[in-house]
Amino acid sequence: MYIKGVNLGNWLVLEKWMSPALFDKTTAEDEYYLPRQLSADVYEARIKVHRSEYISERDFACIKHMGMNAVRIPVPYFIFGDRPPFIGCVEELDKAFSWAGKYGLKILIDLHTAPLSQNGFDNGGISGVCKWSQTPDEVEFVLNVLEKLAERYGKHECLLGIEPINEPVTEPMWKSMDVQKRYPPVDAELAAGSKPNTIEFLHQFYTDAYQRIRRYMNDDKYVVFHDGFQMKAWKEFLVQSKFKNVMLDTHLYLMLAELDGCVQSVEGYCNYIRGHFARDFAQVQEYVPVICGEWCMFNSYATGVDTHGGQSMLNGLDFSKNTEKFTPDEKKEIYQAIVSEQLKAWKEGSGYFYWNYKLLLDTVNNPEWIGWDSWDLGKSVDLGWFPAD
Amino acid sequence: MYIKGVNLGNWLVLEKWMSPALFDKTTAEDEYYLPRQLSADVYEARIKVHRSEYISERDFACIKHMGMNAVRIPVPYFIFGDRPPFIGCVEELDKAFSWAGKYGLKILIDLHTAPLSQNGFDNGGISGVCKWSQTPDEVEFVLNVLEKLAERYGKHECLLGIEPINEPVTEPMWKSMDVQKRYPPVDAELAAGSKPNTIEFLHQFYTDAYQRIRRYMNDDKYVVFHDGFQMKAWKEFLVQSKFKNVMLDTHLYLMLAELDGCVQSVEGYCNYIRGHFARDFAQVQEYVPVICGEWCMFNSYATGVDTHGGQSMLNGLDFSKNTEKFTPDEKKEIYQAIVSEQLKAWKEGSGYFYWNYKLLLDTVNNPEWIGWDSWDLGKSVDLGWFPAD
Numbered sequence: 007m008y009i010k011g012v013n014l015g016n017w018l019v020l021e022k023w024m025s026p027a028l029f030d031k032t033t034a035e036d037e038y039y040l041p042r043q044l045s046a047d048v049y050e051a052r053i054k055v056h057r058s059e060y061i062s063e064r065d066f067a068c069i070k071h072m073g074m075n076a077v078r079i080p081v082p083y084f085i086f087g088d089r090p091p092f093i094g095c096v097e098e099l100d101k102a103f104s105w106a107g108k109y110g111l112k113i114l115i116d117l118h119t120a121p122l123s124q125n126g127f128d129n130g131g132i133s134g135v136c137k138w139s140q141t142p143d144e145v146e147f148v149l150n151v152l153e154k155l156a157e158r159y160g161k162h163e164c165l166l167g168i169e170p171i172n173e174p175v176t177e178p179m180w181k182s183m184d185v186q187k188r189y190p191p192v193d194a195e196l197a198a199g200s201k202p203n204t205i206e207f208l209h210q211f212y213t214d215a216y217q218r219i220r221r222y223m224n225d226d227k228y229v230v231f232h233d234g235f236q237m238k239a240w241k242e243f244l245v246q247s248k249f250k251n252v253m254l255d256t257h258l259y260l261m262l263a264e265l266d267g268c269v270q271s272v273e274g275y276c277n278y279i280r281g282h283f284a285r286d287f288a289q290v291q292e293y294v295p296v297i298c299g300e301w302c303m304f305n306s307y308a309t310g311v312d313t314h315g316g317q318s319m320l321n322g323l324d325f326s327k328n329t330e331k332f333t334p335d336e337k338k339e340i341y342q343a344i345v346s347e348q349l350k351a352w353k354e355g356s357g358y359f360y361w362n363y364k365l366l367l368d369t370v371n372n373p374e375w376i377g378w379d380s381w382d383l384g385k386s387v388d389l390g391w392f393p394a395d
Numbered sequence: 396m397y398i399k400g401v402n403l404g405n406w407l408v409l410e411k412w413m414s415p416a417l418f419d420k421t422t423a424e425d426e427y428y429l430p431r432q433l434s435a436d437v438y439e440a441r442i443k444v445h446r447s448e449y450i451s452e453r454d455f456a457c458i459k460h461m462g463m464n465a466v467r468i469p470v471p472y473f474i475f476g477d478r479p480p481f482i483g484c485v486e487e488l489d490k491a492f493s494w495a496g497k498y499g500l501k502i503l504i505d506l507h508t509a510p511l512s513q514n515g516f517d518n519g520g521i522s523g524v525c526k527w528s529q530t531p532d533e534v535e536f537v538l539n540v541l542e543k544l545a546e547r548y549g550k551h552e553c554l555l556g557i558e559p560i561n562e563p564v565t566e567p568m569w570k571s572m573d574v575q576k577r578y579p580p581v582d583a584e585l586a587a588g589s590k591p592n593t594i595e596f597l598h599q600f601y602t603d604a605y606q607r608i609r610r611y612m613n614d615d616k617y618v619v620f621h622d623g624f625q626m627k628a629w630k631e632f633l634v635q636s637k638f639k640n641v642m643l644d645t646h647l648y649l650m651l652a653e654l655d656g657c658v659q660s661v662e663g664y665c666n667y668i669r670g671h672f673a674r675d676f677a678q679v680q681e682y683v684p685v686i687c688g689e690w691c692m693f694n695s696y697a698t699g700v701d702t703h704g705g706q707s708m709l710n711g712l713d714f715s716k717n718t719e720k721f722t723p724d725e726k727k728e729i730y731q732a733i734v735s736e737q738l739k740a741w742k743e744g745s746g747y748f749y750w751n752y753k754l755l756l757d758t759v760n761n762p763e764w765i766g767w768d769s770w771d772l773g774k775s776v777d778l779g780w781f782p783a784d
Binding site for chain 2: 054058059063366367
């Protein structure tokens with residue numbers, strides 16, 4: 007099966023920019039500080055209503071109607087409700103599996119956060135902190151969560167696979183993203199000692215994770231390893247291992263292409279996609295099935311401002327004077343051309359998951375988000391930017 | 396312009412069955428009791444997150460993409476925030492107008508509730524109570540709200556019109572629906588003295604409302620009168636009046652057809668639609684533009700159980716053993732046939748608004764809602780039940 011999928015990001019793992027109202031009247035920039043700035047009652051009320059409304063059965067019908075066959079669901083390390091003050095969400099994941107059954111979709115479970123974080127991104131749960139892999143107890147905690155997930159869903163007909171950890175950052179990306187500058191830590195003491203994960207750690211973690219979850223999973227289910235933003239670093243490890251049905255997940259955003267010097271024009275993006283994304287994809291696919299587990303059409307050119315690698319208001323940049331630089335038809339043409347090239351590239355591998363299914367941006371009343379709505383697959387389909395089946 | 400529209404029900408005026416999580420851990424069946432059973436903080440948290448997530452800019456893109464040209468937005472009498480413990484929502488309506496501008500949609504503002512209620516329905520704000528029209532202060536309060544709405548939006552390019560009050564129940568419907576049995580009042584004392592509105596009261600109220608809002612509104616905007624479930628009772632009143640640009644709104648649900656003895660089969664519904672809805676519509680359109688401001692494809696036949704006029708779990712009926720009686724393809728055929736007949740009927744008048752754009756039902760985990768998801772236009776389009784453009 008060639009995977010055509012979309013991420014259900016910001017449902018069970020929050021990102022402030024996708025649903026700012028959840029963070030109202032707090033200074034929290036990430037999920038870690040949200041319950042620490044709200045009363046337990048109010049936190050619970052916000053989270054529960056959010057979870058019940060952001061994604062429901064009708065969205066699975068919508069995703070199927072778009073022509074997708076799978077969803078990737080980011081889940082937090084506190085999914086089982088054993089890490090107060092956070093509130094567990096395994097019941098929501100149960101529901102997702104039942105909806106997926108009705109509408110014929112597969113689910114890739116993506117463990118998106120870890121205690122003390124595997125990347126220090128806002129979406130890793132706690133900005134500017136990256137100490138999980140240095141903390142053996144928390145590594146063990148995560149392995150345990152993975153085991154419980156595998157035990158619960160490993161034989162479910164709708165399970166596509168389990169991804170043990172999302173975007174564990176390694177040296178090159180830690181530097182090029184300048185993570186602690188982009189996502190400043192709130193608590194210097196907590197952040198002290200943060201550093202990228204080593205490839206050696208990831209080899210060990212992936213091996214441990216594989217062994218502990220495989221036995222609960224049917225043979226046809228995948229264990230999906232994120233490449234730590236180094237798509238080509240995994241050949242030896244994967245070829246030498248005895249893994250059955252593993253997949254490599256790589257995230258290829260145009261904003262990362264821009265950081266790499268890609269020319270900001272339709273032609274520039276298309277050339278980069280062909281010359282790097284497609285080529286690398288084809289190369290890797292020769293020894294392991296590879297998917298692009300996160301990508302979108304977002305780019306600085308269509309947005310009309312240089313975002314310096316996808317940075318937004320939340321990173322302290324001032325885009326409050328943004329205006330539309332293109333007519334709706336021009337924008338549609340730009341996005342259609344780029345998406346078509348992206349979809350062609352992923353065909354060199356085993357499939358893709360668009361990031362993201364849904365955002366709650368308001369580009370009319372908050373012009374600083376003009377352009378960022380291309381992260382929203384639902385809207386992109388409705389506006390004709392993305393070719394739905 | 397022929398109106399093709401959809402209601403944004405349950406956004407600013409709640410209905411428990413459409414988003415049950417909002418009512419969690421309360422026994423409230425309607426919006427009146429919700430803030431009375433929650434702390435102010437928790438009530439605010441639930442309402443604010445709900446309003447920010449249930450409808451956002453992307454929904455306007457979606458509605459446009461469906462081929463619609465208008466939305467009808469139910470608003471509560473406390474929209475301006477002057478009726479604690481309720482929280483106002485005029486900022487949300489402001490946003491809707493700005494989104495409508497971007498996507499080229501018109502808005503019909505529908506005052507959906509009144510203090511002490513105009514119908515005693517759960518969606519009228521307080522179940523089993525119908526005393527608004529007997530309370531002159533509250534009638535005056537409502538006229539004031541209407542004036543403020545007209546002043547704020549009367550010249551907005553996206554305003555289609557204002558509907559002074561939704562579904563003021565009159566004698567025949569009060570009886571055939573057996574309102575206080577269907578929606579039992581919580582507080583017998585508060586409900587005492589409830590009775591249907593008289594046509595004479597409505598004549599006076601509509602005349603007053605018209606005069607007080609017309610002067611704020613551009614000539615091309617409509618004042619829309621709900622017919623009180625008596626489509627043919629308005630000829631003389633409307634023909635004799637000096638109203639400019641008024642419209643009659645009538646709500647033609649198949650469950651009301653069922654209460655009237657319509658045979659529960661595709662042929663039965665289609666015959667009834669042709670023989671009653673279409674015929675009556677054409678007749679009324681001869682002297683006033685008429686719209687079907689609420690309708691949907693929901694019916695007992697496709698649902699697989701006799702709902703006795705659209706009653707559900709919330710009315711105390713036990714449908715917990717519901718199962719699908721038809722295959723997905725059979726269901727699609729049933730709905731397609733019925734909708735096609737409905738859309739043909741509305742063509743005899745000036746247009747329609749489907750009820751509703753969105754619901755958060757879970758028919759997989761809560762089989763008691765199997766069939767009720769046909770109230771959800773978004774889902775109906777995705778499943779091919781409703782013909783999107």
